Amino acid sequence: xxxxxxxxxxxxxxxxxxxxxxxxxxxxxxxxxxxxxxxxxxxxxxxxxxxxxxxxxxxxxxxxxxxxxxxxxxxxxxxxxxxxxxxxxxxxxxxxxxxxxxxxxxxxxxxxxxxxxxxxxxxxxxxxxxxxxxxxxxxxxxxxxxxxxxxxxxxxxxxxxxxxxxxxxxxxxxxxxxxxxxxxxxxxxxxxxxxxxxxxxxxxxxxxxxxxxxxxxxxxxxxxxxxxxxxxxxxxxxxxxxxxxxxxxxxxxxxxxxxxxxxxxxxxxxxxxxxxxxxxxxxxxxxxxxxxxxxxxxxxxxxxxxxxxxxxxxxxxxxxxxxxxxxxxxxxxxxxxxxxxxxxxxxxxxxxxxxxxxxxxxxxxxxxxxxxxx
Numbered sequence: 001x002x003x004x005x006x007x008x009x010x011x012x013x014x015x016x017x018x019x020x021x022x023x024x025x026x027x028x029x030x031x032x033x034x035x036x037x038x039x040x041x042x043x044x045x046x047x048x049x050x051x052x053x054x055x056x057x058x059x060x061x062x063x064x065x066x067x068x069x070x071x072x073x074x075x076x077x078x079x080x081x082x083x084x085x086x087x088x089x090x091x092x093x094x095x096x097x098x099x100x101x102x103x104x105x106x107x108x109x110x111x112x113x114x115x116x117x118x119x120x121x122x123x124x125x126x127x128x129x130x131x132x133x134x135x136x137x138x139x140x141x142x143x144x145x146x147x148x149x150x151x152x153x154x155x156x157x158x159x160x161x162x163x164x165x166x167x168x169x170x171x172x173x174x175x176x177x178x179x180x181x182x183x184x185x186x187x188x189x190x191x192x193x194x195x196x197x198x199x200x201x202x203x204x205x206x207x208x209x210x211x212x213x214x215x216x217x218x219x220x221x222x223x224x225x226x227x228x229x230x231x232x233x234x235x236x237x238x239x240x241x242x243x244x245x246x247x248x249x250x251x252x253x254x255x256x257x258x259x260x261x262x263x264x265x266x267x268x269x270x271x272x273x274x275x276x277x278x279x280x281x282x283x284x285x286x287x288x289x290x291x292x293x294x295x296x297x298x299x300x301x302x303x304x305x306x307x308x309x310x311x312x313x314x315x316x317x318x319x320x321x322x323x324x325x326x327x328x329x330x331x332x333x334x335x336x337x338x339x340x341x342x343x344x345x346x347x348x349x350x351x352x353x354x355x356x357x358x359x360x361x362x363x364x365x366x367x368x369x370x371x372x373x374x
Contacts, residue, residue: 008041011079018082019109022102033110037078040071044354056354057158057189057222065160065353069121073357077120078113080319085109116359120317123358124351125160127168130176131364135335135342137305139285140372141251150178150207151366153291153310154348156218158189161350163198169349169365170201176367180209180246183236184308184346185216185260185291189353192226203234209246212237214257216291216311218352220266239289241275254280256304257289271295273302293336293345294329300341307343314347317359333361344368 012034020033039046047068051058058065085105092100150173157166173181187202188195205211213236219227228238237244239257246253256276264270271290280286285305293309300307314333315321325332328345336343348363 004044005041008044008075011075012037012041015075015078015082018086019078019106022106023110024103024107036071037075040068040073040075043068043072051159052194056218056352057191057194058353059190059194060159062160062162065158066121066125069124069160069353069356070117072355073121074113074117076355076357077117077317077359078109080317081109081113117357120357120359123362124356125165126363127165127172128349128363128365130172130367132367132369133335133344134369134371135306135344136371136373137285137287137342138340138373139283139305140370141248141253141284142372143248143251144246144253144370145372147180147370148176148178149368149370150176150181151308151344151346151368152181152183152349153308153346153366154186154216154313154350154352155183156186156189156348156350156352157195157198158353159194160353160356161198163201165350166198167201170204172365173205176365178207178367180255181205181207181211182255182289182308183211183213184257184289184310185214186218186310186352187213187216187231188227189218189222191222192230196230199230199234202231202236205235209248210237210244211235212239212244212255212257212289214239214289214291215259215263217260217262220260220262220268224263224266224268239276241269241272243276243280243286245281245284252281252284254284254286255289256280256286260291273299273304277302292328293331293343296329296331296336296338296341296343300339300343304341307338307341308346309343310346310348312345312347313351314358314361316351316355316357316361321361 047058051060240259243256258271288304288307292311312324312332315324321332331345333347
């Protein structure tokens with residue numbers, strides 16, 4: 001928390017001197033603009049003080065969450081644009097004879113950052129669209145040809161993403177008439193006393209082959225055991241180093257799930273694919289739910305045919321996505337062929353309230369259609 005706050009203050013100071021000071025505004029206007037940036041820098045501290053002591057899952061009115069998100073997102077978006085502006089300033093100084101138009105460039109950055117912040121925040125909190133994605137799976141039994149699988153990941157139900165959003169996602173998902181519904185983690189941010197009612201629409205999810213999930217890292221931050229019990233009460237079969245055999249006629253698929261690695265640092269089980277597949281029938285394709293994508297190469301070497309992950313939120317914006325990929329095994333969103341295994345890293349169905357921004361990275365309800373590899 002202190003490190004994040006210190007970084008935010010450094011960003012605020014840089015933006016004040018590089019963007020606010022050159023503006024041709026009266027002192028009052030500059031102070032007002034700087035105050036907006038400073039409020040964004042203090043967002044997490046304000047959340048922690050007023051929102052029940054948990055900055056990652058504050059319990060505050062939704063309008064407060066949206067306002068805080070706009071201010072913090074402005075701070076981050078402006079940073080990326082200012083880095084570009086100052087790189088151009090350096091080139092200009094080295095190559096041009098005329099003075100650099102600092103005031104105009106700073107105004108352009110401020111206006112563009114504000115516009116992108118409003119758009120990107122709206123993209124992050126709106127009801128996601130459906131993305132239909134066919135996938136070929138080696139060894140797929142003919143009985144599973146055309147299987148429709150709804151993938152919901154990174155719901156992050158919170159004071160920002162409340163029951164109406166969850167209900168809309170459930171309604172859209174059920175309208176797809178999926179054969180199977182999978183949810184690989186990060187269901188919720190907040191205590192069960194705060195967020196149970198917001199998650200209740202999940203109990204409406206039904207599919208012929210079942211509704212399955214596994215834990216993400218955020219389940220461990222606010223009462224892992226109570227949330228696991230509650231999710232099961234909602235009808236979600238949680239696979240924590242476990243598997244189920246899905247049967248259609250003579251055809252079989254193995255569906256496995258491993259818990260997020262965050263649990264191992266908090267006294268819970270670590271992800272263990274051997275344990276998850278113990279006793280599974282030989283020869284059937286393995287579909288694996290793993291919240292994080294980074295172990296994809298190891299899972300491919302163990303014979304997994306398809307891994308479904310999330311966690312990265314698709315990188316959230318250009319530039320930042322490359323940084324996110326570096327911390328997740330090189331994976332950030334979309335399809336990857338990993339040693340013959342297909343990995344789909346979802347951009348997420350929603351987004352954590354700590355940084356709700358989407359630029360060129362929309363949320364989605366994913367509908368996978370299984371096809372046999374030719």
